[in-house]
Amino acid sequence: xxxxxxxxxxxxxxxxxxxxxxxxxxxxxxxxxxxxxxxxxxxxxxxxxxxxxxxxxxxxxxxxxxxxxxxxxxxxxxxxxxxxxxxxxxxxxxxxxxxxxxxxxxxxxxxxxxxxxxxxxxxxxxxxxxxxxxxxxxxxxxxxxxxxxxxxxxxxxxxxxxxxxxxxxxxxxxxxxx
Ligand SMILES: [Zn+2]
Numbered sequence: 817x818x819x820x821x822x823x824x825x826x827x828x829x830x831x832x833x834x835x836x837x838x839x840x841x842x843x844x845x846x847x848x849x850x851x852x853x854x855x856x857x858x859x860x861x862x863x864x865x866x867x868x869x870x871x872x873x874x875x876x877x878x879x880x881x882x883x884x885x886x887x888x889x890x891x892x893x894x895x896x897x898x899x900x901x902x903x904x905x906x907x908x909x910x911x912x913x914x915x916x917x918x919x920x921x922x923x924x925x926x927x928x929x930x931x932x933x934x935x936x937x938x939x940x941x942x943x944x945x946x947x948x949x950x951x952x953x954x955x956x957x958x959x960x961x962x963x964x965x966x967x968x969x970x971x972x973x974x975x976x977x978x979x980x981x982x983x984x985x986x987x988x989x990x991x992x993x994x
Contacts, residue, residue, distance in 0.1 A: 853971070856885070857926075857928070857963060857971070859891070860883045860885055860891065860926060860927075860928040860963065861883070861928045861930065861963060861965050861971060862883075863881075863883035863891050863893050863928065864881040864882050864883040864893070864908075864928040864929055864930040864965065865881060865930045865965065866881065866893070867881030867882060867883060867893035867894060867895045867908065867912075867930075868880060868881025868895060868908070868930045868931065869881070869895075870895045871895040871896050871897075871908065872895065872896070872897045872898055873896055873898050873934065874898060875898050875900075875902065876898060877933055877934045878896070878931065878932065878933055878934070879895070879896065879931065879932065879933070879934050880895060880896040880907065880908040880909075880929065880930070880931035880932075880942060881893065881894070881895050881908055881929070881930045881931070882894045882895070882907075882908035882909045882911070882912045882927055882928065882929050882930075883912065883927065883928045884909075884912040884913060884916055884924055884926075884927045885924060885925050885926040885927065885928075886916060886921045886923060886924055886925070887923035887924060887925055888921070888923075890916075890921065892912045892913075892915045892916040892919075892921070893912055893915075894907075894908045894909065894910070894911025894912030894913070894914075894915060895908045895911060896908045896911070896931075897911060907944070907945060907947065907948050908929065908931070909927060909929060909944045909945075909948035909951070909952065910947070910948050910951050912927070913948075913951055913952060913955070917955065922955050923955070924952075924955060924956050924960060925960065925961065926960065926961040926962070926963065927944070927952065927960075927961075927962055927963070928963040928964070928965065928971075929942055929943065929944060929962070929963065929964045929965070930942070930964070930965040930966075931964075932966070937968070938966065938967050938968045939965055939966040939967070939968075940966055940967075941964050941965075941966030941967065941972055942964055942966070943962065943964055943979065944962065944979065949976070949979055949980040949983075950980070950983070950984070952976060952980075953976060953980055953983045953984075953985055954985070954986075956976050957976070958975060958976055958977035959975050959976070959977070960975060960976040961973060961974075961975060961976075962974055962975070962976060962979055
């Protein structure tokens, strides 16, 4: 899929690209120059980082923010929302997705995720969990882009097809229902 070998070394996953991020907390300007990162992606990552600040994670202390980009260019953000009854917890990605769908948006082009322990200086490249991958697959095509921020100022990217191959979707049920 056009991936460059040198970027894959040691990652253990299909990482298409890794770029420095230009948005976020206390980053120095000189590190931001000439990154080549798309301005739209920067904005999306920035929105995810901002949403992460609103994470409600008193149990895991693992704070996640997500920013979902609609086909029309609108951004819906979400954070993880935990619960004393752990299973009730909702992930940031699904919070953003459900907000968007509930407001009539069902076509999306990308999502940015920023997750890590509260107070962490460097985020650990958190990818959407399996449940969120399935939730996204209901509305997003194979080329839907997933960006994750981590390691200080970098972003990794892959597609939904790479993150959730052989997905179970409406096709298995004979098409989308009403
Ligand atoms: Zn999830």
